[in-house]
Amino acid sequence: MNIAQNATRWALLRRLVNCRENASLFFSARTQTNRAIHTEYIQPLVRSVYFPSLQAIKSGQIPEINPDIVVLDMEDTVPMAEKDCARPLFLKIIESWHRPQPLFVRLNCADDYLLMLKDANTLSHINVAGFVLPKVQRGSAFEEYEVVVREQESRLKLPLGTFRYIPMIETAEGYANAFSIASGGFGRNFAVAIGNNDISFDTQSEPLSSLIQTLRNQVTFAAKSGNIPVLWGVHLNEDDYGTFERICLEAKASGCDGGIALSPAHVTILNRVFSTSPSEAEDARMRVDFKKSNPGVSYHRYPQSTRTILALPLVKKAENILERIEKERLYDAEKKKGIRNDRDDFETPASVTIPSRVPEIFPGGEPKFNTWEKEQTIVAPFELTIDGAMMTLWDSSFYQNSLLCSSDEFSKSCGLAARQLPLGLLGMVAIGMSVSTFTEHCRYHLGFKNLRQLHPMSPGVTVRAVMSVLDVRRAGNEGKYDVVTSRHELTDTSGISLLSVDKISMFPQGMFPKIQPSAETKSETSAVKVISKLKRTVVDGAKDCSKCPFHEAAAVEVGKVYAHRLVKVLTDAESRGLSHLMWLTNPHHFNIMRFSHAEIVVPGPFVMAATIANTGLDYGYVMYEEITSCTNPNRVNVGDMISSLSCVTEVKAVDGNPDLEELTMRLYGLINIDTEDILHINVPGDVLEKEDFKASEMEEILRVNCPALFHKVACIMTRKMIRFSPSSEIS
Structure with missing residues (x-):
């Protein structure tokens, strides 16, 4: 900077220092009468701050795109060689400004003091609401602008404080001094803007990196402490609209009030997101x-x-x-x-020639529970062929520990036509196909009972889902909910029941007016009283176990608690893909616009399947299994890891086949606990052995006696499985 520049600059600064003693006069005299800031007492917003291109300015045609604020940019938009020529063009737009939106001018940086002075002298006007100040690095930086701006207010005979500031924080030093910048500006700060591309260069980081997000949050916090709006910007990829909207949503969630737009498309997206x-x-x-x-x-x-x-x-x-x-x-x-x-x-702007219409929900999706009667058969409006591809997809998510489900040869040696479909997959299909008709409208999923496969089922079978309400009873004393027990069956196309499971759900009270609530406080429904043909076939067919390529199963001790080595992480793709495949339409499994990440949950049957699959290496191959009961006390989010505990409560021989034994066990799926950590937990006996107590009672026991498991239990089930006894003689 030359001597003449310095002399001018410091002379103005001395005048500013001399008037500081009148600061109280400045703040009391500041007015909001400028029509560009307030129009008929309407407070302007900062959802979209549009910087039109130099081409648009030269043509004199700024697109009518409805931004909240328009900024004429003398700094970055105008090349150095064209700045003198650009000012008259800017002034022409300013003088003819007719729109209600505030019009700001972005001055050149105060480091180029004479350029900034020329901008202010030429472009200060009654139609200008204020100035965008680039690369503000500290609170004291306002002093140089303040001298110039006061001179212009005096020249134009405008009240003190008419022109407002939007300081842009774009450097590492600026971010470090965010609080002094946000609280500075001599009371003129209209908003604070964030320049993420400049700071990414200054810090040698990516514009979308976690560092830039942290710095953005720091500026937001500083501005919000003074109740000042925050703008983020700017996204340089003009046609990358998906990324732009995602960043806007993140910025809004972090407290930003709007953003900077370099194109008409960005204005539209900003208005949409920040409204x-x-x-x-x-x-x-x-x-x-x-x-x-x-x-x-x-x-x-x-x-x-x-x-x-x-x-x-x-x-x-x-x-x-x-x-x-x-x-x-x-x-x-x-x-x-x-x-x-x-x-x-x-x-x-584009004109609309056909009248607009507001969408409405497609008719017919409302529940018809007001016509349902107790034990009335309701058929879901789907048929599903469970083919080998679906089974392979299931096996890719959950370890398969049943020879009957993995080996055609072994299945045939047991008297079956082909390998069988996994029980977990079938249970999921039975529940999933009834969701849109029935359980999508419940408040809570409380658990399952009596999951049993009644007939052999091989890949290629076509099934239908049938449901009925078995029991309705009042929940609690507040009169808000009913606990509903329903039976869900898979049938073949001729109506033969292939699988049955009972589901317990909590609905808002009164959704089933034709079903009289039971007087009992607890549902006493029992399993379908049909002998499982699959179980009988397997028990009879597995007598010749010399053909079984199973590994030797370890003997277990009743009452001992076992931790299992395998774990399962339930990913977003798995949860959503399987949910769509099986018609699970509950929005809290996939609707990311309605629910936050913490509220997108994994379906309960998937958690059950993961808990069982983790035991696959330890208990040996499953010949037959049933789930007597299963509850999900705590939610599991996508990305959570499930580990498993088990405790065998009974071991007995299987009638008709001395080579087989039936284990009854309690299984526990745990959320985000590593197996090594499980080995150091003392699990309360009440939690291990009691089957019929409320989740709230269990959590209280864990809170007092085992904090390591407090709200960490995702699944509790009682499982019966038939396997080859460790004492079996295999040739």
């Missing part, structure tokens, strides 16, 4: 209304969603959302007034 969505609005209204009518009661937004305690901050947040909706409505209405198609200084 309150219909679901957000509905949720806010429901929270506020629910709190008024149900003080002290936990809130459910959707069936099967987690409970939320409506503490005061959540209610205040909901009220703020409702206030914001009104601000958006008023400001959008004000902006709409500025759209005029009879002018030549902007591009004419």
Whole structure:
């Protein structure tokens, strides 16, 4: 910088120092009468801040794309050689500015002091709301701008404080001083903007890296401490709309109020993302209304969603959302007034010739429970052929520890036509095919009982799902829910029952008006009283075990607790893929826009299958199995790991085949606990042996006696399995 520049610069700074004693006068005199900042008392928003291209400015046609704020950029948009020529073009747009949106000018950096001074002298105007200040590195940096801006307000006879600032934090030093920048600006700060591309260069990191996200959050925190809006920017890949929207959603979730747009498409996406969505609005209204009518009661937004305690901050947040909706409505209405198609200084927007229509839910998807009667047979509207591909997909997710399911040769030696389908897969199909008709509308899935395969089933079988309500009983004393026990069967196309399982679910009270609630406090439904043809065939056919290529099974001790080496991580792709395959339509398994990652859960039967599969290397090959009971006390999210504990409660010989034995065991699926850590846990005996106690009772026992398992038990089941006895003689 030359001597003349320095002299001018420091003379102005001395004048600023001299007027600091009148700072209180400045703040009291600051007014919000500038029409570019407030139009008829309508507060402008910062969802989309549009920087039009130099080409658009030169043509004098800024697209009519409805941003919240427009910024004419004298710094990055204009090459150094064209800055003097660009100012008259900018001034022409400023002088003719007719739109309700605030118009800002991005000045050149104060480090190029004469350039910045020329920008301010030429472009300060009553139609300008303020200035975007690039690369602000510390709170004291405002002093140089403040001298110049006050001079312009005085020259234009505008009230002190008319022009506002949007400081851009773009360097490592700026991020380090975010609090002083956000709280500085002599009270003029209208918003704070984040420059993620510049800081990525400064830190030699990627624009979307975790470091940049951390720095963005730091600036957001600094700005929010002063109740100042935050803008993120900018995304340089103009046509990468999917990534742009994803970043916008992340920024919104982190507290940002809007973003910077370099193209008309980005303006549209920013407006969409940073406006309150219909679901957000509905949720806010429901929270506020629910709190008024149900003080002290936990809130459910959707069936099967987690409970939320409506503490005061959540209610205040909901009220703020409702206030914001009104601000958006008023400001959008004000902006709409500025759209005029009879002018030549902007591009004419696309017109709509056919009237718009609002979608509605497709008819026929509502539950018809009001017509259901006790034990009435309801047939799901699907048929499914369970072929070898589906079985292979299942086996790729869960270890297969049954020779009957993995070996055609062995299955035939036991008197079966071909290898069998896994029990876990069949149980999942039976439950899954009934979801859209029935259990999608329940509040909680409480568990299963009596999962039994009645007939042999090989790949290629076509099945139908049949369901009926066996029992309805009141839950608790609040009168809010009913516990419903239903029977789910898979039948072949001729109606023969192939598999049966009972499901326990909690529904909002009164959804089955034609079914009289039981007086008993506990359901006493029993399993289907049919001898399993599959079990009989296997027991009879496995007498010649010399052909069985099984490994020697280890003897087990009744009452001893075993940890198993295998573990299972339930991935997002597995959970969603299998859910779609089996018609599990519960939105909390896949709807990422409605539910957060923490609320996207793995279906209970998958957790059951994982818990069983982890025991595959230890108990030997399964010849036949049944699940007497299975509950899911705690949710499992995609990406969680399941490890397994087991405790054998009974070992007995199988009638008719001395080579076989039947084990009854309790199995426990644990969430995110490594096997080595399990070996150091003392599991309370009540948890291991009691079958009929509430999840809340179990959690209280664990809280007091075994904190390592508190809210770590994903699955508890009683399983019966038939295997070759360790004492069997194999030639």
